[in-house]
Amino acid sequence: MPELEEIFHPRSVAVVGASAETLGYISAISEGKLGDRLFLVNPRYGEFMGRKCYPSLLDVPQPVDYVIVGTPARVVPDVIRDCVEKGVKAVHIYSSGFSETGEEGARLEREIAELARGKLRIIGPNGMGVYCPESGLFFINGQPHESGPVGFVSQSGTFAIYSTAAGELGEVRFSKVVSYGNAADLDAPDFVRYLAGDPRTRLLLVYVEGTRRGRELFEALKEAASRKPVLILKGGMTPEGARAASSHTGSLAGSQRIWEAVFRQARLIPVGSFEEMMDAARAFLLCPPPRGRGVSMASVSGGVSVVETDACVEMGLQVPTFGEETLQKLRGMLPAAGTSLKNPLDVWPAFVSGALPGVLETALSDDGIHGMVLEVQMGAYYRDLVMTEEYLEELAEKCRELQLRFGKPVLISNPPELDWGFAHRVRRIFKKHGLPVYGSVRRAARALYHLHRIFLRYGEEVFPLGGLGPQRYLYKPSPL
Numbered sequence: 001m002p003e004l005e006e007i008f009h010p011r012s013v014a015v016v017g018a019s020a021e022t023l024g025y026i027s028a029i030s031e032g033k034l035g036d037r038l039f040l041v042n043p044r045y046g047e048f049m050g051r052k053c054y055p056s057l058l059d060v061p062q063p064v065d066y067v068i069v070g071t072p073a074r075v076v077p078d079v080i081r082d083c084v085e086k087g088v089k090a091v092h093i094y095s096s097g098f099s100e101t102g103e104e105g106a107r108l109e110r111e112i113a114e115l116a117r118g119k120l121r122i123i124g125p126n127g128m129g130v131y132c133p134e135s136g137l138f139f140i141n142g143q144p145h146e147s148g149p150v151g152f153v154s155q156s157g158t159f160a161i162y163s164t165a166a167g168e169l170g171e172v173r174f175s176k177v178v179s180y181g182n183a184a185d186l187d188a189p190d191f192v193r194y195l196a197g198d199p200r201t202r203l204l205l206v207y208v209e210g211t212r213r214g215r216e217l218f219e220a221l222k223e224a225a226s227r228k229p230v231l232i233l234k235g236g237m238t239p240e241g242a243r244a245a246s247s248h249t250g251s252l253a254g255s256q257r258i259w260e261a262v263f264r265q266a267r268l269i270p271v272g273s274f275e276e277m278m279d280a281a282r283a284f285l286l287c288p289p290p291r292g293r294g295v296s297m298a299s300v301s302g303g304v305s306v307v308e309t310d311a312c313v314e315m316g317l318q319v320p321t322f323g324e325e326t327l328q329k330l331r332g333m334l335p336a337a338g339t340s341l342k343n344p345l346d347v348w349p350a351f352v353s354g355a356l357p358g359v360l361e362t363a364l365s366d367d368g369i370h371g372m373v374l375e376v377q378m379g380a381y382y383r384d385l386v387m388t389e390e391y392l393e394e395l396a397e398k399c400r401e402l403q404l405r406f407g408k409p410v411l412i413s414n415p416p417e418l419d420w421g422f423a424h425r426v427r428r429i430f431k432k433h434g435l436p437v438y439g440s441v442r443r444a445a446r447a448l449y450h451l452h453r454i455f456l457r458y459g460e461e462v463f464p465l466g467g468l469g470p471q472r473y474l475y476k477p478s479p480l
Helices: 002-008 020-030 073-086 103-116 157-164 188-196 214-225 239-249 256-266 274-286 302-315 324-331 348-353 356-365 380-385 389-406 420-432 441-458
Strands: 013-016 038-041 051-054 066-069 090-093 121-123 129-131 150-154 174-179 203-208 230-234 295-299 371-375 410-413
Touching: 002 090, 002 121, 002 188, 013 020, 020 038, 066 073, 073 090, 073 103, 103 121, 150 157, 150 188, 157 174, 157 274, 174 188, 188 203, 188 214, 203 214, 203 274, 214 230, 214 256, 230 256, 230 274, 274 441, 295 302, 295 356, 295 441, 302 441, 324 356, 348 356, 348 380, 356 371, 356 389, 371 441, 389 410, 389 420, 410 441
Parallel strands: 013 038, 013 066, 038 051, 066 090, 090 121, 150 174, 150 203, 203 230, 295 371, 371 410
Antiparallel strands: 129 174
């Protein structure tokens, strides 16, 4: 859709309603490549944040492609009229107070949609709009200026913000993110169809609560999934969730049975939470695909191993026994006392003795193993004594080397609630070496499961890392 290309790559931007309410947009866009083509509009100010403020959009002396509206809802129809007269191509209405609030808000939403029909496109209202680092569109400060291969279509503004946050999710970089809110005009089908054809987007994430254009959304999702992996999170699957969706974005959520049929027929990959979606995205970017369901777990806790083995099997993975040759090698590395040589591996002595790199190499060399989850954790005494910065650097480097050599994903688990400072150090070091870190074995295993589903459907060529070694490593996360 060429018109959406113009939305994601505008030549100029205006913020109508420049104030504390829209400060995030103004500050963030000012810092990027659109900074000198950003215009502010508010009749109450002659200047805002050191920039000239125009009394009306019509007073801006240059053409404007994209307008962000942060005025009270009752004023928005007048702003749309000015946008039509100015020749604006697209309007993002950040303001709330429309169909999510009741009948009067819905009437106002219909009015602005009618004013814009055939003249310009509307994103929103009640959404965060567009994030496109390549063109310089941002909606909060601190969003990365580097592009990546993930696209995200989100009905939720909060999820759109969280997805690009530089904290725990910092390994993922995005081509484009759009938060479309109430969808008075442009809706999920439009953005899904656009990102399906976007060559910069290799993985598509979708969060949807409901839509007025169900058949179109199904066709758009089906088309997108025929080209690239699509992970979808559906809000409002229960009656209680559907009620919440109606009050959030004024959406009709639809029945759970219908949406489950959509997932199957469009060949989507459903996820159960936003956290699960982002976990899978990180693994997709940083790991080669698991070519089978066999996973090896290496943990310092027998109890964790037992419980998480059950979880792996329940979600569709396998925790197979090692072959005899593998077991024989492991017996030569580890003492029998205090250690489980079976899969999962209970290997706390290996952390202390220095045998861990060899143990991991041996486990990954087993033909029945297609991926590994390593829990990097110890009691407080051993954490301080053994797991020094140097030790973790060497372990991370070894894990990265093994992942590339065997072409099998290695995912790291570290429960942060045991020691937040240590967890941050683990994440920082392993991220630097290009490995994803998760807050639990279960989260890592579920990400591995989604990787295998993607591999079965699309093959290894769809993965940025592929399965052919470091020459295929097309995506590099930014440092912390």
